[in-house]
Amino acid sequence: MENGVKPAKIKNIAELARLAGVSAGTVSRALADMSLVNKETRERIQALAREHGFRPNQMARRLRTQRTGVIGVVIPLGHERRQHISDPFFMTLFGYLADELTESGHDLMLSRVIPGDDEWLDRIVDSGMLDGALVIGQSDQSAVIERVAQYYKPLVIWGSHREGQVQCTVGVDNAAGGRLAAQRLLDRGARRLAFFGDTNGPEIADRLAGAQQAVAAMPGATLHDFPTHLASDEMATQISANLDDIGDSVDGIVCASDIIAMTTIRLLHERGISVPDRVAVTGFDDLPLSQRMVPQLTTVRQDIAAGARAMAEALRLRLAGKDAPSTVMTPELIIRESA
Incomplete structure (x- = not known):
């Protein structure tokens, strides 16, 4: 700036090239900090760009590289259409994914999809807007995926x-997690168990199957399945109806998620039923909220932070044209007060 006069703002690479006395290609490479341009020239061009307030057009750069810099994060709700993105599990996983991907220079586009046909995912990945896609949950859309x-x-x-699947998945061994949860109740002496969850999605179905395996190995134990919505605006009503059906016939409840477990414990408390003295309750996920309730929730931990890192790394490999196998994480039983 001379005599207090602000340098004229440069609008495009051609103007900056004329000012620097080099070709537009050299300017483009210098702004990309490519070693093809010698260090002194790179620094001179970059300084001129800063001085004249020039920022390269990101869209043009992306068109040249055939990359958008955007990763889609998709939540399909085929079987539970009233579930919200604000669900604590979705937000926890999305937060970890955002941390991983934005640090590597990507932008994220979040979509909550209620499938109306079998081509909803084709439209997303073929849109030309994304470099890649992460899908949170299979819902009842495994065949489409x-x-x-x-x-x-x-x-x-x-x-x-x-x-034998083609899709690259990251997730916990849900059947093993279901076994852990049910076994904890059995080890405490519970023999009349209930399972609360919506088994239309494969993850919850696997958790139920694991719980059934544990109960089958214990003589005299029983397990009854009570379909339970994941949508927060329906969950309490349905759990209340489940508890009406159960009456005094159960002494342990395996819940398919922490949110179902927290809602169940609240409704039991409102009915004067002590947890865990009369009914023990387990959750699944180990969300941060599970330690902030009374009683603190016994649950099955799926390491969401590690899963997000594994998803981001698998995507990076696939963006580079390399293969990335599925990751199956080992669940961990976290014993607290509710069981």
Whole structure:
């Protein structure tokens, strides 16, 4: 700035090239900090750009590189259409994913999808807006995801693994987690168990199957399945109806998520039923909220932070044209006060 006069703002690379006395290609490479341009020239061009308030057009750069810099994070709600993005599990996982991906220079586009046909995922990945996609949960859309995964490689799913699948999944061993939860109740002496969860999605179905395996191995133990919505605006009503049906017939409840477990404990308390003295309750996820309630929640931990890192790394490999296998994490029983 001379005599207090602010330098004229440069509008494009051509103007900056004329000012620097080099070609537009040299300016483009210098602003990208490429070693093809010698260090002194790079620094001179970058200084001129700063002085004249020039910022390269990101859209043009992305068109040249055939990359958008955007990763889609998709939440399909095929079987639970009233569930919200504000669900604590979604927000916890999304937060960890955002930390991982924004640090590597990506922007995120979040979509909550209620599938109306079998091509909803095709439209997302073929839109030209994304470099890759992360899907949180398979819902009842496993077949759609599997088909798209056969031709679209930069796709990683949070969900259950099935032998022989093409899709790259990251998730906990849900059946093992279900066994852990039910076994904890059995070890405390409970023999009349209930399972609260919506088994239309494969993750919850696996948790129920694991709980059934544990109960089958214990003589005299029983387990009854009570379908329970994941949507917060329906969950309490349905759990209340489940408790009406149960009456005094159960002494342990395996809940398919921490949020279901927290709601169940609240409703039991409102009915004067002590947890865990009369009914022990387990959750699944180990969300931060599980330690902030009374009683603190016994739950099955799926390491959400580690899962987000695994999803981001698998996506990075696939964006680079490399293969990335599925990741199956080991669940951990976290014993607290509710069981």
